[in-house]
Amino acid sequence: xxxxxVVAPTxxxxxxxxxxxxxxxxxxxFDATVHVLFVVDESDRPGDWDVVVxxxxxxxxxxxxxxxGIGADAGVAVERHLRxxxxxxxxxxxxxxxxxxxxxxxxxxxxxxxxxRHAGSTTERVLRSASVPVLAVPPDGTGRS
Numbered sequence: 001x002x003x004x005x006v007v008a009p010t011x012x013x014x015x016x017x018x019x020x021x022x023x024x025x026x027x028x029x030f031d032a033t034v035h036v037l038f039v040v041d042e043s044d045r046p047g048d049w050d051v052v053v054x055x056x057x058x059x060x061x062x063x064x065x066x067x068x069g070i071g072a073d074a075g076v077a078v079e080r081h082l083r084x085x086x087x088x089x090x091x092x093x094x095x096x097x098x099x100x101x102x103x104x105x106x107x108x109x110x111x112x113x114x115x116x117r118h119a120g121s122t123t124e125r126v127l128r129s130a131s132v133p134v135l136a137v138p139p140d141g142t143g144r145s
Contacts, residue, residue, distance in 0.1 A: 003030040003101040009037045009091045009122075012063030015106040019137040020067050023104035024074045026135070033077040035098055036067040039090040040082065057082065088125030095132055104135045 008023035010016040020036065027034045038060035040053060064080035071078030083090050095103050107123050127134050 001101070003027070003032045005098055005100045006032050006034050007037060007091070007095045007098065007100040007103045008034050008067070009039065009087070009103070009105045009126075010063045010067055011038065012059055012066070013106070013108075015108040015137075015139040016063070017066075017070075017106075018139060019104055019106035020070060022135065022137045024071055024076050024078075026102065026104060027071075027076045028074055032101070033079060034067075034071055035079045035081060035094075035100070036064055036071075037081045037083065037091060037094050038063050039087040040084040041087055042084050043086050053084075087122045088129065091122070091126050092129050092131075095130060100132050102133045102135060103130055104137065107136045107138050 003026060006023050006027050008020045010020055020034075023034050026032065040056040040060060060082045064082065068078045068080055081094065083094060085093075091103065091105070094100075103126060105123055105126065107121070123134075123136050127136060
């Protein structure tokens with residue numbers, strides 16, 4: 001199998017960075033491009049929605065810039081993408097849109113264990129619905145659970 005396009009979702013957290021680093025390793029091995037994706041979560045809409053969106057977009061731009069720098073340091077082409085929507089659905093749709101060969105993402109992000117226990121994780125939802133292989137990277141970055 002060839003990996004030309006690798007999607008690496010990020011939320012800017014340390015675990016997400018571990019996923020990004022694994023995506024960059026995979027891309028370097030296959031001379032692939034990493035498409036880093038930050039999704040502004042539109043799942044919950046509080047009353048001050050515009051302020052929340054602006055804050056998320058700033059955080060997203062910072063996370064994408066950091067990912068670009070990590071890729072540049074490793075000699076890997078990184079393209080940055082910021083979308084709005086429900087994270088799992090947006091990740092799967094984006095992977096299909098850019099004809100990704102794989103999705104590499106952290107098993108945990110900003111939401112942590114409590115969200116996984118109660119509502120299911122974004123990674124779990126992506127694993128269930130993606131049409132391409134998904135590498136779920138645990139917080140220690142090993143790729144092993």
